[in-house]
Amino acid sequence: MKNRKAEQFLGFLILRACVFFVIAALLIILIDIFTKGAGSINWEFLSAMPKKGMTEGGIFPAIVGTFLVTLITAILSIPLGMGCAIYLHEYAKKGKITRLIRMSIRNLSGVPSIVYGLFGVVLFVQLLKLNTSILSAGLTLGLMTLPWTITASEEALKNVPKAYRDGALALGATKWQSIRTNVLPYSIPGMLTGTILGLSRAAGETAPILFTGAAFYLPFLPRSLSDQFMALPYHLYVMATQHHAIEKVRPIAYGTALVLIVLIFCMNLFAIITRYKLRKVRLK
Amino acid sequence: MSVLTKHGIKMEQKPLNHTGKMADNKNSNIKIFIKNFNFYYGASQALKNISLDIRENTVVGIIGPSGCGKSTFLRCFNRMNDTIVGVRYQGDILIDGNNIFDKELDIVDLRRNVGMVFQKSNPFPKSIFENVAYGLRVNGIKDKEYLTHKVEKSLKDAALWDEVKDRLANSAFDLSGGQQQRLCIARALAVEPEILLLDEPASALDPIATAKVEELIHELKKKYTIVIVTHNMQQAARISDYTAFFMMGELIEYDITSKIFTKPSKKTTEDYITGRFG
Numbered sequence: 367m368k369n370r371k372a373e374q375f376l377g378f379l380i381l382r383a384c385v386f387f388v389i390a391a392l393l394i395i396l397i398d399i400f401t402k403g404a405g406s407i408n409w410e411f412l413s414a415m416p417k418k419g420m421t422e423g424g425i426f427p428a429i430v431g432t433f434l435v436t437l438i439t440a441i442l443s444i445p446l447g448m449g450c451a452i453y454l455h456e457y458a459k460k461g462k463i464t465r466l467i468r469m470s471i472r473n474l475s476g477v478p479s480i481v482y483g484l485f486g487v488v489l490f491v492q493l494l495k496l497n498t499s500i501l502s503a504g505l506t507l508g509l510m511t512l513p514w515t516i517t518a519s520e521e522a523l524k525n526v527p528k529a530y531r532d533g534a535l536a537l538g539a540t541k542w543q544s545i546r547t548n549v550l551p552y553s554i555p556g557m558l559t560g561t562i563l564g565l566s567r568a569a570g571e572t573a574p575i576l577f578t579g580a581a582f583y584l585p586f587l588p589r590s591l592s593d594q595f596m597a598l599p600y601h602l603y604v605m606a607t608q609h610h611a612i613e614k615v616r617p618i619a620y621g622t623a624l625v626l627i628v629l630i631f632c633m634n635l636f637a638i639i640t641r642y643k644l645r646k647v648r649l650k
Numbered sequence: 651m652s653v654l655t656k657h658g659i660k661m662e663q664k665p666l667n668h669t670g671k672m673a674d675n676k677n678s679n680i681k682i683f684i685k686n687f688n689f690y691y692g693a694s695q696a697l698k699n700i701s702l703d704i705r706e707n708t709v710v711g712i713i714g715p716s717g718c719g720k721s722t723f724l725r726c727f728n729r730m731n732d733t734i735v736g737v738r739y740q741g742d743i744l745i746d747g748n749n750i751f752d753k754e755l756d757i758v759d760l761r762r763n764v765g766m767v768f769q770k771s772n773p774f775p776k777s778i779f780e781n782v783a784y785g786l787r788v789n790g791i792k793d794k795e796y797l798t799h800k801v802e803k804s805l806k807d808a809a810l811w812d813e814v815k816d817r818l819a820n821s822a823f824d825l826s827g828g829q830q831q832r833l834c835i836a837r838a839l840a841v842e843p844e845i846l847l848l849d850e851p852a853s854a855l856d857p858i859a860t861a862k863v864e865e866l867i868h869e870l871k872k873k874y875t876i877v878i879v880t881h882n883m884q885q886a887a888r889i890s891d892y893t894a895f896f897m898m899g900e901l902i903e904y905d906i907t908s909k910i911f912t913k914p915s916k917k918t919t920e921d922y923i924t925g926r927f928g
């Protein structure tokens with residue numbers, strides 16, 4: 367008896383320690399960034415151009431750049447990803463080929479982001495002649511996000527009971543009607559959540575935009591989608607490792623990191639809220 | 651008299667071949683004609699060489715032990731089995747003389763004409779009103795007044811109206827199990843199919859609601875042809891004109907209900923009905 371209890375105690379202790387280490391590591395990173403970054407956040411930092419070789423001024427163009435690129439990413443990956451998922455899950459014959467396609471998509475989500483970056487250079491920058499631009503970078507990130515969007519959307523579709531589809535079909539609905547009126551309304555919250563999480567991951571990526579459009583230093587805003595741009599993650603990378611006066615710009619680097627984290631946190635929060643809202647609405 | 655259908659299959663327009671006797675619908679036509687029908691889930695055969703006729707405006711009760719293939723059989727008539735991966739079938743099922751497995755056949759039309767209430771009641775996560783209106787909406791009906799009228803009528807027919815009339819906008823999930831079952835009946839009635847397939851429609855109902863549903867079935871018989879699966883022998887005896895007894899995928903006996911319940915010709919049928927097994 368004693369032994370079993372001791373064993374259980376030890377088991378829980380180890381599990382508890384695991385959780386503790388994970389949370390502690392995260393907390394340390396967050397606290398470090400908050401304490402060192404909060405000081406440099408002010409209105410000017412958020413709304414001004416970088417000045418004097420990025421040793422002073424703000425990060426406004428990087429915020430705008432990241433925003434625009436993420437927008438392009440969303441425009442590409444949301445409709446395309448949901449469309450693919452609907453086709454794969456609802457229409458495609460459940461055979462070897464579909465399984466192979468699905469497996470390939472899952473594997474694509476494990477491809478390192480630098481590979482997507484280089485692929486983007488070849489496809490968008492060179493072949494499609496979009497040059498290094500917001501468009502090229504956004505599309506590259508879009509490609510990178512697609513496997514996540516498709517997988518998340520398929521999961522959401524899988525969660526809708528077969529009885530909803532069958533019930534609709536049995537009443538004389540076409541397959542499309544059953545999907546549109548009796549499947550999508552209940553899977554879109556899940557689809558959106560997964561997609562937004564994928565987007566927030568894309569927003570923080572550096573490698574895919576490195577060669578496809580992100581600029582080292584541009585003290586003005588992009589005028590069109592075919593302009594180069596500054597982006598928060600790349601700016602952070604530059605400030606932390608590439609700048610000629612690294613020690614001097616450290617506060618700016620911390621500030622940038624903080625802004626990026628808050629931005630991504632907001633996107634995730636938005637995902638959670640949309641999910642919650644849509645869930646409530648769908649029964650009305 | 652015999653008629654030749656457009657698929658060249660001869661359909662006998664005479665009393666049931668199994669007994670040579672008829673129930674009260676002497677003159678009604680054969681609505682559903684099933685000939686040498688086999689059904690497989692992958693490698694396992696769920697229905698074995700089934701042949702039977704179902705006459706227009708009659709109620710056919712299907713009885714048999716759990717897992718004998720009653721639901722599978724029912725789902726063949728509106729081809730709901732097509733939604734299951736890996737199923738196979740052989741043989742013919744004709745409705746009004748048309749083979750339902752015909753490539754030309756519009757499966758959406760078929761399902762509109764062959765309504766079904768599933769064994770597990772499956773209300774949609776919509777309001778009570780929208781659940782009943784669903785079939786009408788997907789069939790292109792938009793007229794508000796007509797929808798309202800039809801929803802009310804269907805709910806009344808399914809003996810649910812009084813319980814829900816003040817909360818039609820509430821979620822169907824707020825209803826009790828038995829109410830959900832009646833909601834699914836109402837939903838199927840709303841589109842006015844010609845054939846109604848009921849898979850244990852009264853399994854979660856109290857005696858009063860069951861009586862109402864049975865009354866409804868009796869009423870509906872005038873307009874519809876009804877195939878009903880039930881585990882309740884008394885119910886089968888009460889409501890069906892003909893009864894089919896299935897066991898392990900085989901049709902053991904099919905006859906006029908009174909005959910099945912008083913003088914079955916097979917020993918297995920008698921054993922099952924008298925509760926000696928199953």
Ligand SMILES: Nc1ncnc2c1ncn2[C@@H]1O[C@H](COP(=O)(O)OP(=O)(O)OP(=O)(O)O)[C@@H](O)[C@H]1O
Pocket residue numbers: 691696714715716717718719720721722723734769
């Ligand atoms: N989707 C399926 N895939 C594989 N086998 C199935 C499937 N559905 C049913 N079966 C099998 O087919 C046989 C008949 O099942 P069916 O559901 O028709 O029985 P039933 O007579 O309706 O039983 P019950 O009275 O319990 O509802 C069973 O052996 C069952 O295990």
Ligand SMILES: [Mg+2]
Pocket residue numbers: 720721722769849
């Ligand atoms: Mg069943």
